[in-house]
Amino acid sequence: MRSAGKPRYASVMTDPADFSQSPPQEAAPLDEFSLIRRYFHHRQGDTVVLGPGDDGALLVPPAGQQLVMTQDTSLVDRHFPADMAPADVGYRCLAVNLSDLAAMGANPLWFLLSLTLPEVDEDWLAEFSRGMFELADQAGISLVGGDITRGPLAVSIQATGSVPPGLALRRDGARVGDQICLGGVTGAGLLGLEQWQAGQRHGPAIGHFRRPRPQWELGMALRGQASACIDISDGVLADLSHILQASGGLGACLDEAALPEDPPVLAGCSADKQRALQLQGGDDYLLLFTLPAAQPVPRGCYCLGQVDAQPGIRLRQRNGAVGALTVAGWQHF
Structure with a gap:
């Protein structure tokens, strides 16, 4: 260093280049x-x-x-x-x-x-x-x-x-029929930022924003299990699209009913706000990964949907209707 x-x-x-000199102070x-x-x-x-x-x-x-x-x-x-x-x-x-x-x-x-x-x-x-x-x-x-x-x-x-050789998790291995899984409840990163900007300094979302918990243990446990993986820095939809594109231009159908309802970390948000935070919020630093259909979902994680062959990302609403989603998330430029 x-x-x-x-x-x-x-x-x-x-002389700024001579760090051996003593200052006059x-x-x-x-x-x-x-x-x-x-x-x-x-x-x-x-x-x-x-x-x-x-x-x-x-x-x-x-x-x-x-x-x-x-x-x-x-x-x-x-x-x-x-x-x-x-x-x-x-x-x-x-x-x-x-x-x-x-x-x-x-x-x-x-x-x-x-x-x-x-x-x-x-x-x-x-x-x-x-x-x-x-x-x-x-x-x-x-x-x-x-x-x-x-x-x-x-x-x-x-x-x-x-x-170990051959066991690195990559973005390009998802296959049609794979489960789309998340390592926890998303949305706290963006909510914490919004609360911080509003002057709040305490609460579950603020705590997550200040100190996100990287999931290195989960990542190592997924070796040889997950077909693809990415961390959620830009939002579920944006980061899932990276996996789908890297895996040959695949698509996905997500299930709205699979999103956790009223998680404590998103307390006080309306149902629509929770859905937007969970799908589009960034700064979560949880793992998003795909698993073969027969593979059990790890404890503490949940399945949000399935990879399919139709390009784009769709959402099956609680009433059964299916509609296309606009991919949105954090933009660096």
């Missing part, structure tokens, strides 16, 4: 190496020979495994609110990457952190790293390097996991 660019705190140094700020040692050195797994602090990490890949790599960048006021607690920012930004590893059925191993800061705020860094490492410890993933630079607040994480 290293520093890049001209840091804002270089204003107290006579009475108290010296931490340089980038001190920041790394103080906030980003953490216990690591057996596969890490050399972690943060050098020009690169030395890692030992698990024998006989394939590596899965993913990366996401989170921008302030685009992917997380500026007034979100730094511990939640750290947790949430890592969760997004762990969810991608889960969608591939990967066992989390290592991650790199690229952190862009408008200024050095040690209280913010302490809380950010605390939240990030709280989730890292739960997942058993090690921070092995990265960089720190100056600019508008942004967090970019590259995560790596491992999977």
